[in-house]
Amino acid sequence: MENFVTGILINGLLIGTLYAIIALGYTMVYGVLQLINFAHSEVFLTGGVVAFEIFRVLSPAPGAEPGTGMNPYLVFAVALVTAIVVCGALNIVIERLAYRPLRNAPKLVPLISAIGVSLILQDVIKLLEGFQGRFQLAVNVPGAFTRTVFTVADTNVKGIDLTLLIVAAVMLFGLNRLVNHSRVGRAIRAVAQDRVTAGLMGIDSNRMISLTFLIGGALGGVGGVLFALKFPNLDPYSGTIPGIKAFSAAVLGGIGSIPGAVLGGLVLGIIENFLGSLSGLVFIFPKLAFLGAIKAEYKDVGAFIALIVILIFKPSGLLGRNATEKV
Amino acid sequence: MLELTDIHTYYGHIHALKGVTLHVMQGEIIALIGGNGAGKTTTLRTISGMQKPRMGTLHYLGQDIAGVRPDTIMQRGMSHVPEGRRIFGQLTVRENLEIGAYTVSDKATIESRIQEGFEFFPRLKEREKQLGGTLSGGEQQMLAIARALMVAPKLLLLDEPSMGLSPLFVETIFDIVQRLNRERGTTILLVEQNASMALGIAQRAYVLQTGEIRLQGPASEIASNESVRKAYLGED
Ligand SMILES: Nc1ncnc2c1ncn2[C@@H]1O[C@H](COP(=O)(O)OP(=O)(O)OP(=O)(O)O)[C@@H](O)[C@H]1O
Ligand SMILES: [Mg+2]
Numbered sequence: 054m055e056n057f058v059t060g061i062l063i064n065g066l067l068i069g070t071l072y073a074i075i076a077l078g079y080t081m082v083y084g085v086l087q088l089i090n091f092a093h094s095e096v097f098l099t100g101g102v103v104a105f106e107i108f109r110v111l112s113p114a115p116g117a118e119p120g121t122g123m124n125p126y127l128v129f130a131v132a133l134v135t136a137i138v139v140c141g142a143l144n145i146v147i148e149r150l151a152y153r154p155l156r157n158a159p160k161l162v163p164l165i166s167a168i169g170v171s172l173i174l175q176d177v178i179k180l181l182e183g184f185q186g187r188f189q190l191a192v193n194v195p196g197a198f199t200r201t202v203f204t205v206a207d208t209n210v211k212g213i214d215l216t217l218l219i220v221a222a223v224m225l226f227g228l229n230r231l232v233n234h235s236r237v238g239r240a241i242r243a244v245a246q247d248r249v250t251a252g253l254m255g256i257d258s259n260r261m262i263s264l265t266f267l268i269g270g271a272l273g274g275v276g277g278v279l280f281a282l283k284f285p286n287l288d289p290y291s292g293t294i295p296g297i298k299a300f301s302a303a304v305l306g307g308i309g310s311i312p313g314a315v316l317g318g319l320v321l322g323i324i325e326n327f328l329g330s331l332s333g334l335v336f337i338f339p340k341l342a343f344l345g346a347i348k349a350e351y352k353d354v355g356a357f358i359a360l361i362v363i364l365i366f367k368p369s370g371l372l373g374r375n376a377t378e379k380v
Numbered sequence: 381m382l383e384l385t386d387i388h389t390y391y392g393h394i395h396a397l398k399g400v401t402l403h404v405m406q407g408e409i410i411a412l413i414g415g416n417g418a419g420k421t422t423t424l425r426t427i428s429g430m431q432k433p434r435m436g437t438l439h440y441l442g443q444d445i446a447g448v449r450p451d452t453i454m455q456r457g458m459s460h461v462p463e464g465r466r467i468f469g470q471l472t473v474r475e476n477l478e479i480g481a482y483t484v485s486d487k488a489t490i491e492s493r494i495q496e497g498f499e500f501f502p503r504l505k506e507r508e509k510q511l512g513g514t515l516s517g518g519e520q521q522m523l524a525i526a527r528a529l530m531v532a533p534k535l536l537l538l539d540e541p542s543m544g545l546s547p548l549f550v551e552t553i554f555d556i557v558q559r560l561n562r563e564r565g566t567t568i569l570l571v572e573q574n575a576s577m578a579l580g581i582a583q584r585a586y587v588l589q590t591g592e593i594r595l596q597g598p599a600s601e602i603a604s605n606e607s608v609r610k611a612y613l614g615e616d
């Protein structure tokens with residue numbers, strides 16, 4: 054029983070961390086523009102595609118002599134940096150072309166534009182890879198990431214799992230320094246609260262908005278690389294489901310709140326893993342045979358039901374601000 | 381130091397300022413009074429660069445500043461305390477002050493100005509780490525003024541600093557405005573609904589009505605003007 058719970062917590066934490074990283078991109082952009090950047094799922098997937106390409110080119114082909122080729126961690130670092138640059142830049146371009154011209158339009162208009170960008174990016178990825186005869190992208194994950202490093206309570210912790218936790222911890226630490234303890238971070242928060250007054254203080258709000266898209270895109274890119282190593286079969290639509298989950302995590306935590314996105318991601322990851330593992334309880338409590346009917350495939354349905362229930366009781370999200378705010 | 385000549389400002393088709401001409405000299409406190417919708421806020425927004433005038437000239441420290449961006453104007457020593465205070469509610473008191481000094485790059489200067497602000501407004505020091513949104517209305521007004529002082533302005537534009545404050549707080553705010561003027565030589569353009577108080581501390585005043593200057597002159601003369609007494613000082 055303890056092993057069962059530990060397993061759920063570990064796996065939930067890992068998936069949840071991934072959701073959290075992606076959710077940050079949604080929540081930060083929402084914070085400054087009150088816009089749901091639906092294209093974020095594809096920005097994230099672009100990170101995965103970057104990882105696919107980097108590992109395809111730089112890693113030894115599967116079955117090659119062991120010990121040949123570049124060090125897998127070095128390849129990983131190259132993939133991370135490339136994804137940060139590509140996805141950060143992509144997100145900035147998206148804002149410039151698709152959202153900025155609509156800045157003063159009613160809120161619904163840029164939302165439609167966001168959905169459009171999301172669909173366009175799916176097609177672009179399909180085209181780029183399709184030209185090379187690929188639709189399914191099987192990421193060439195080095196053994197270092199798939200190997201089990203240690204086992205806690207019957208749960209195998211792999212190289213990618215440790216990598217994921219370390220990278221996420223470093224990024225969250227850096228993000229906190231940047232947003233809460235730097236001049237630029239203060240300016241971003243000021244723009245998020247009141248763009249006009251921030252302008253009166255001499256802050257160029259367009260630059261801060263671009264910077265927010267850069268940070269969100271970079272986080273999405275890192276998330277995409279980690280995702281590609283953990284779930285190494287991608288296609289042009291692989292961004293959608295994790296994107297929706299991460300967006301839900303952001304809402305669950307309180308959209309616009311950075312700690313909320315992290316908490317929401319973790320909670321969603323754990324709930325999901327719990328529901329996905331329910332049928333496993335049958336082996337521990339044979340009398341609960343009905344649990345066997347709860348197949349792991351239903352975990353998404355369950356997770357969203359849980360999400361709705363939480364939001365009914367806490368509509369502004371776990372760490373969200375109340376809708377009414379003293380002016 | 382500041383000179384507006386025949387300024388016209390529009391919001392789309394709405395003609396908010398219809399040829400405003402006024403000037404402010406170094407070291408003065410000037411009151412700008414008028415009823416709701418007269419164009420007082422628009423005048424200040426035009427001066428600080430938030431709204432571009434369509435016609436007329438706008439000179440500040442000898443330079444034409446019509447259409448210049450607010451941050452550039454601010455760097456030339458002008459600061460604007462906007463209507464409704466507009467402090468950053470989710471930032472702490474200290475962070476609000478730091479944002480006020482966004483265009484100041486020297487850290488030591490920023491820190492010494494924060495301390496000066498705390499000397500002027502000891503209440504803010506006690507609430508340094510509190511979120512701006514949790515301050516009382518009067519404290520928020522103090523914060524808005526302290527934030528504007530972070531650039532050590534030569535000219536301070538104040539838009540209805542007494543709005544919504546209890547008489548005691550209004551007194552405090554007006555005292556501070558006078559002290560700023562006396563001790564630091566800050567020139568002040570003060571927009572007020574509270575006309576009697578404003579006329580009490582100003583040297584000269586302008587009366588704005590539906591986008592036009594209706595009256596101007598020494599504050600004492602304006603205060604004793606028959607129609608001003610009726611319209612803005614609540615007498616009949
Ligand atoms: N953003 C805007 N869009 C359109 N019209 C505006 C806008 N802001 C002000 N106006 C109009 O311009 C005119 C002048 O407004 P302004 O805010 O300058 O008045 P005010 O003298 O400051 O009034 P109050 O004492 O109520 O603050 C008003 O008729 C107002 O309706
Ligand atoms: Mg006004």
